[in-house]
Amino acid sequence: MRYLSAKDIQQTFTMSDAIKADKEALSLYSSGRADIPLRTNIDIPEHNGQSLYMPGYMSGASPALGIKLVSVYPDNIAKHLPSVPATMVTLDAKTGIVNAILDGTYLTQLRTGAVQGAATDLLAKKNAKAALLIGTGGQGMAQLEAMLTVRHLTIVYVSDLDKKRAQDFCDEAKAKFGYTFKTKFQVVDFADDVVPFVDIITTVTTSRRPTFNGSLVKPGAHINGVGAYTPEMAELPAEALVKADRIIFDTMDGVLAEAGDMIQPLKRGIIDKDKFNGELGQVINGRIDGRTEEDQITVFKTVGTAALDVIVADRIVKAAEKEGIGAVLD
CATH class of the missing domain: 3.40.50.720 (NAD(P)-binding Rossmann-like Domain)
Structure with missing residues (x-):
């Protein structure tokens, strides 16, 4: 299993790469090749928090499977911690085995910028x-x-x-x-x-x-x-x-x-x-x-949509594996 920090992702995947991946994700989504369940929200009232789970599977020639975990804890600011920490977990779609954990905060910024880039490029x-x-x-x-x-x-x-x-x-x-x-x-x-x-x-x-x-x-x-x-x-x-x-x-x-x-x-x-x-x-x-x-x-x-997270994360992981980037956890 590979761990990829924000710095690792930046070293591995450019904005152009992300725009290409987002176009692929939206193409698959609009073709009916995305299984994106409703987001699961769990309230944590004792700590004024909320935990969100966004899974997804994208079929096609290069299938992708994963889940993004996002927490919303406003009180974390007083603890000098992120108020909206996020982590992405990807799985090998052919075996169901977890193959990577990624910095979900940077992933979200990247794929969100890229989807706007895709729209601007096309429109x-x-x-x-x-x-x-x-x-x-x-x-x-x-x-x-x-x-x-x-x-x-x-x-x-x-x-x-x-x-x-x-x-x-x-x-x-x-x-x-x-x-x-x-x-x-x-x-x-x-x-x-x-x-x-x-x-x-x-x-x-x-x-x-x-x-x-x-x-x-x-x-x-x-x-x-x-x-x-x-x-x-x-x-x-x-x-x-x-x-x-x-x-x-x-x-x-x-x-x-x-x-x-x-x-x-x-x-x-x-x-x-x-x-x-x-x-x-x-x-x-x-x-x-x-x-x-x-x-x-x-x-x-x-x-x-989780379709963007799943495809972009999967493509990042594949590129990182090819280039030997990130920490491998055995």
Whole structure:
């Protein structure tokens, strides 16, 4: 059995690798080759905690099997411990034997950034040059890297409620990506100041209200809604959904059950389900169209699925085994 830390994963698997793996996962999911049971949630009231279990199996030429364990313990912060620790366990699908344990926190950041990268690659204009990133929390850097990986961006504007955090984020991005990508990173006080000019908007927050003015979105823009994952959260503005020509999800069932971005405007009658075009995996499989015109506004919404964790983790493990990376536990 192999143990892979975040550093091991970074050494083994690039963002480009993860985007490719996420496309594979969504293709399999939309083809009916995914067995993803409902998440099991166990409350731990004595310690103000919750333990979550997300298993999955993906069939196909290279099957993958695994389970991600995530705990939510808000009081851990006072103990100088992670409040949302995560661990991924993979099994050999042919034997059922556990073959690896991975840092689940970094895996989640990687596969979540990559699924946005996959959507941006498939839906955004090929000549996109300017982007806006809203939210610089734990998911922010992977979201930025994914956009940079699939498009030659000249500038990325960064917006966050905490201006100092936004500036620190830009400084870190310059240090991390400055030599690889010829992109300028610039803090903006108000996201709406640049919304009319950008080609890509990625919002990754848990906000309960829209993070930008949807009426300002220009023709041809692509929008990614990444952060909101409960019916109460709604970072995407309904106006943007009304204006959109194509609205694509990672998983139809997941988004319509969990994403307030879609649930709330549906309940208010602002949009109806006919507005939703389908899943990104269906675009990959050629079953539905993505962007067909340069001036179309496209929207991608993700809430995540264990299918992404299982495939990405399995592909990481296979690469690590080939390269001899990680600690082998006998």
